Amino acid sequence: MVALWWIKRDFRLDDNAALHTAMQQGREVVPVFFLEPAVYLAQDASAFHLQAQLTALADLQFSLRAIGAELLIVKADLPEGFAQLKQQLDFSCIYSHEETGAGVTYQRDIAVAAWCKSENVLWQELPQSGVIRRLASRDKRNKIIAERLFDSEPLDAPSRISQPNLQYLDLFNIPPLHELAPQLLDERISWPSVQVVSERRAQRTLDSFLRERSLNYRGGISSPNKAFFFGSRLSPHIAWGTISLRRIFSRLHQRLSELEAQLDAGNESRLAQRWQKSLESFSSRLFWRDHFVQRLESASYMEFRALNPAYEVLQYTQDTNRLSAWINGKTGFPLIDACMRCLQATGFLNFRMRAMVLNFACFGLHIHWRDLQYPLARVFTDYEPGIHFSQVQMQAAIVGINTIRVYSPLKQLIDQDPECQFIKRWVPELRPYTAEQIACHETMPLPGYVPAIVDAEQNIRIMKDRISHIRKSDEGREAAQRVLVKHGSRLKPKKTKAIPAAELVCGSQVDMFD
Template identity: 75%
Template sequence: MRALWWIKRDFRLDDNPALQAALASCTYLIPAFFLEPRVYLAPDASAFHLQAQLTALADLQSSLRAIGAELLVIKADLPEGFIGLQQQIAFTHIYSHEETGAGITYQRDIAVARWCKQQNIMWYEFPQSGVIRRLRSRDNRSQIIAKRLLDSEPLPPPTHIPQPDIRHLNASVIPPLDALAPELLDKRIHWPSVQVVSERRAQRTLDSFLQERSLRYRGGISSPNKAFLCGSRLSPHIAWGTVSLRRIFFRLHQRLNELEDEQESGVDNLLAQRWQKSLESFSSRLFWRDHFVQRLESASYMEFSALNPAYEALEYTQEPARLAAWINGETGFPLVDACMRCLQATGFLNFRMRAMVVNFACFGLHIHWRDLQYPLARLFTDYEPGIHFSQVQMQAAIVGINTIRVYSPLKQLMDQDPDCQFIKRWVPELRPYSPEQIACHETMPLPGYALAMVNAEHNIRIMKARISHIRSSEPGQESARQVLLKHGSRLKQKGRKTGGASSITTPAINQIDLFGD
């Protein structure tokens, strides 16, 4: 029996359920990755994403060759690519993970499923996270997550993959980004500052975080300056599947046990307690990741429509110039502009700043959340559709079940970048000025830097009034009840223990910060 391991967002050998299931059932297995033009040229795609896949793919290819296997790299949309390959090697089964992606990959998977059924090819999909397909109710979700991620050990990487001779296919070359999609290249990207995504890098990043950098995670991730080092920096690896959540939880549990032993022995007791609190904060964010991805899994329409339909009536200003100024970091609001320029160059920004720029775009600039979600998605190396679409709507305050939260760029500047170190790094026009002058820019413009393009306080008051009106209306309240019933968290107690991992807890319902951390 010949089978394909269809590599999607799981560029790894370690703890890969789809790969292990294929090896347990098939005589021959052929790893295959399809470079799909419809996907990597989609409205939400960018050079950051494609480069992450290409580097992860090259690393995976090296690991496969080390155990005597070859990888097929085929440039073709699907299912057309499967049709051509099936004619050449006559495979009978496909193994892959369950992907919760944007609409374009969702429709692609529907087409692949239809083709497999027509050709009598068996396609098996396996979960690789706590996201549950065809979830009827969230009431039992915690138990399912615990069984998947906490109560079982990670699967070891294979030492051998039996496969037929596929050298005649001449499909092992991984094209460089500039040859594959030159139209995606952006001169603003500073590639040395962009995180490299691969299975080997993921393991090194996890090691350095657990053993060194996580000490300053709690209290450090809110700062756009400190987050580059204090954050886990695992989000791109989780997004592209170069490390599994189960492996992270397993290693996290081991590290927490080490810290408990240190506390019991009395060696550096205060340091161990501080470290433990940081890692528990990180653990909560891992759980919240799947909570938000589950929303897209259960409501695929939210890429195109509000999760709460009452907010479809919310009015925004249709001015393309505002969107362009926001995405290019030219709004005249120093911290907002610095954040957007940082994203343009590095593909990274910590969560608090991500929340602020989306929130400010919707409240301060009156940009429609639907207009900003694709341009913003293109700037994240760690783009995860489920988190992205969920968080855009949440920060736009249109879900209807959370407290209306408005981020003040000035307050965030004073709290998170009081010396304007981050601002001056990314907005060179402001380097000649003092932090005090920069903080007063809205009322006392600075020569050489753009004027604030709107009266933000006025706009925020208007948008809050519009949202509050919908929120207090009968249709708004009824829609909110339905959203809470289907998509709300069931966790009510802070730090509730889950599963067999005694040191790992699920988060309180009001802890909403997650990725970019």
């Protein structure tokens, strides 16, 4: 009996439940990855995403060949790709991980399920996170999460995979990005600055974070300058599945136990305490990740309409030039422009700056949150639909259960980039000017740099008034209560050594992206 391991967002051998379950059934297992044009050319897709998958795929192919196994690469949309492969390889089962994706992959999975039923093929999906399918109530999440991520040990990578003869298929070549999708290439991308996504890189990144970089995680991740080093940099690996959350939590627990032992022994107690607090902050953010992905899992319509329907009437500008200026870093607001240009080149930005650029686009520029979703998704190497769509609505302040928060680009400049190092790196036309001159740019325009395209303070006041009016209305209050019941967080169960995160309180603002 031949079974397929359908690789989706799980480019790894270590702690891979889909692969492990397929092997447990005593079957010959064939790993397969489908290069789906409908997915990699979708509205939310980009060169960052496709290159991450191709790199991860090449590393996985290397690891599989090291244990005597082959990986099939099929360029086809689904379920047509499965139908084509079944003519060449008579498989009876498909194993994959559950995926909480955008509408294009959601509809794809529905079509695959229908095809499997018609062809009498068993398709088994396995969870790989704390996101729960068909969750009836969030009150039950904590117990299920503990069972999945903390109360069970990660699965070791296999040393051998039993396979049928595959050489006659000739489906082993991984095409380069420039041949597969040349239309995705963007001259603004600085590929040496883009994080490499692969299982081996994920393990090294986790090691360096736990043993070196995490000491300055608290405080370091707020700065656009420091976050490149002091952030965990695990977000693209988690997003594309080159490492599992369970493996991260397992290693994190080991490291925290070591620090606890140092504290008990009185060795370097101050340093150990500082390290412990940073890692507990990181643990809390990991825990929050699935909270937001769960929203999309439970409300797949979030990509297309507001989670809180009361805010569908909110008015935004019809000026399309503002969107172009924002995405290209030409708004005349130095920190906003620097952040957007950094994203265009590297695919990375720390969470505080991500929240600021999105929040400013909605409040300061009056751009509709729906118009921001896909352009912003395309410049994130670590694009995770569940987090992305949740954060878009949260930063637009249209969920209705969180405190209205507005980021001031000037205040963030003063707090996070006071010497304008980040700004001058990404906005070269501002390099001749002092930090003081750059900070005063809105009132004293600088030759060579675009003036501010809007009166941001006035726009912010207008948008806050519009949102507050909806929030205070009967319809807004009733809708917010329904959102809170279905999608609000719940207090985490009693702390354990396996989950050293802080208490999770509904409405808290945390830095998911680091």
